[in-house]
Amino acid sequence: MEIFKKVMSKVNAPGKLSVKAVLFDLDETLIDSVQGHIGAHSAVCRLLGQFLNEKGVQVDEKELLVGISKLDDEMNRKFLYDRDDWWQRLVQEVAPNVSITVDLIQRLTREYWLAYALAAKPYPDTLPTLDYLKKKGYLLGLVSDTDKLPGMKRYRIEIQPFKYLFNMTLVSGEETKETKPSAEPFLVAAEKLGLKPEDCIFVGDKPFADVAGAKNAGMKSVLVHRRDWNSDVAADYVITSLSELENIL
Numbered sequence: 001m002e003i004f005k006k007v008m009s010k011v012n013a014p015g016k017l018s019v020k021a022v023l024f025d026l027d028e029t030l031i032d033s034v035q036g037h038i039g040a041h042s043a044v045c046r047l048l049g050q051f052l053n054e055k056g057v058q059v060d061e062k063e064l065l066v067g068i069s070k071l072d073d074e075m076n077r078k079f080l081y082d083r084d085d086w087w088q089r090l091v092q093e094v095a096p097n098v099s100i101t102v103d104l105i106q107r108l109t110r111e112y113w114l115a116y117a118l119a120a121k122p123y124p125d126t127l128p129t130l131d132y133l134k135k136k137g138y139l140l141g142l143v144s145d146t147d148k149l150p151g152m153k154r155y156r157i158e159i160q161p162f163k164y165l166f167n168m169t170l171v172s173g174e175e176t177k178e179t180k181p182s183a184e185p186f187l188v189a190a191e192k193l194g195l196k197p198e199d200c201i202f203v204g205d206k207p208f209a210d211v212a213g214a215k216n217a218g219m220k221s222v223l224v225h226r227r228d229w230n231s232d233v234a235a236d237y238v239i240t241s242l243s244e245l246e247n248i249l
């Protein structure tokens, strides 16, 4: 209810926002990461389950899936994106006496991202909303943090069906020194578009990374509320689907 009131009060304000560019986050903002995670977690579960079985450790597949899902959430909250570290933690938890080889760790990370890339599709309103903004004359930008597997995030951006609509795409932490919520990637993105940060509005799903980063850079911010992150970082606007951007822009 609070969210609803906040959005409505902004929508009812006279005139729409005067920004020149709309910048987006990728995962869980433009593409459905829930589907991506389901695909990625199953791939890891299959491969790791097989490895553990070969080592004589019987693991319940459902339990392993829940473990991976919990770990994914926890690591994202801590900004720990390096999947190689995740698998060591996971094995430590489910089979503390088994040691995992570097080779398998790297294979799990590759399988995770490839399965994720295949399964995470755009939300139904992603393309129509981007089209709408493009037709309204906004420049479009994308700033997404590294997957910590060099080149993987760039690959995942390039395969998106909406890539051609963007004037600028940036992988923070690979094509810039710092990741969100540092102001650096946001400032680099604005500069690449030839704009000042205050001419840009940033749309993302993570209050502590996307909204905080946009604020640090002096950009306006929109939170797409996909789930509750229990964060007290407040965005200028809160929406629950991308199509609601048409009320703001």
Ligand SMILES: [Mg+2]
Residues within 6 Å of the ligand: 025, 026, 027, 028, 029, 204, 205, 206
């Ligand atoms: Mg995101």
